[in-house]
Amino acid sequence: MSAQDLPYIDSLRFAKDGEIRAGYYAIAALPRLAKMLSSVQGDLHYRLEGKTEFGRPQLCLTVQAVLSLDCQRCLHPLPQDVQLRSCVGVARNEAELARWDAVDLESGRDMVDAMVAEARMSVQDFVEDEVLLSLSVAPSHPEGKCPESLTGFGILETDSEAS
Numbered sequence: 001m002s003a004q005d006l007p008y009i010d011s012l013r014f015a016k017d018g019e020i021r022a023g024y025y026a027i028a029a030l031p032r033l034a035k036m037l038s039s040v041q042g043d044l045h046y047r048l049e050g051k052t053e054f055g056r057p058q059l060c061l062t063v064q065a066v067l068s069l070d071c072q073r074c075l076h077p078l079p080q081d082v083q084l085r086s087c088v089g090v091a092r093n094e095a096e097l098a099r100w101d102a103v104d105l106e107s108g109r110d111m112v113d114a115m116v117a118e119a120r121m122s123v124q125d126f127v128e129d130e131v132l133l134s135l136s137v138a139p140s141h142p143e144g145k146c147p148e149s150l151t152g153f154g155i156l157e158t159d160s161e162a163s
């Protein structure tokens, strides 16, 4: 197993050293995400990159995947092309995190969210967390675009017909 494959990283060191790791997970292997999907086929590709901005180490994550969510209107599959990019600051400890928050509040600067460093951070959990955060709470087909043949069940019609 090469360092690329290790499931854990030292998040602060990774960020400071500007390390880069790219890979993929089978969607079926991400249990919390898989639970929300109508199909767990396919892979989720990610790229994790360490960098430092304004003197703050960060982890920047890019994710690319097609996820099969359920439309909240018709409950039929709704494939979503997910292209995620987000950065998270890595503070040495709670005190530093609090200091960053205080500085940002004072300056009104819009800095990225931050977390406290972990010597053993699970890359998979981090990727999965970020994807879960990015998913829309109630995905649906565009108004009026739910597949026609599927409205015959009447279960979801109550909202529009009750008014």
Ligand SMILES: [Zn+2]
Pocket: 071, 072, 073, 074, 075, 076, 140, 141, 145, 146, 147
């Ligand atoms: Zn729909």
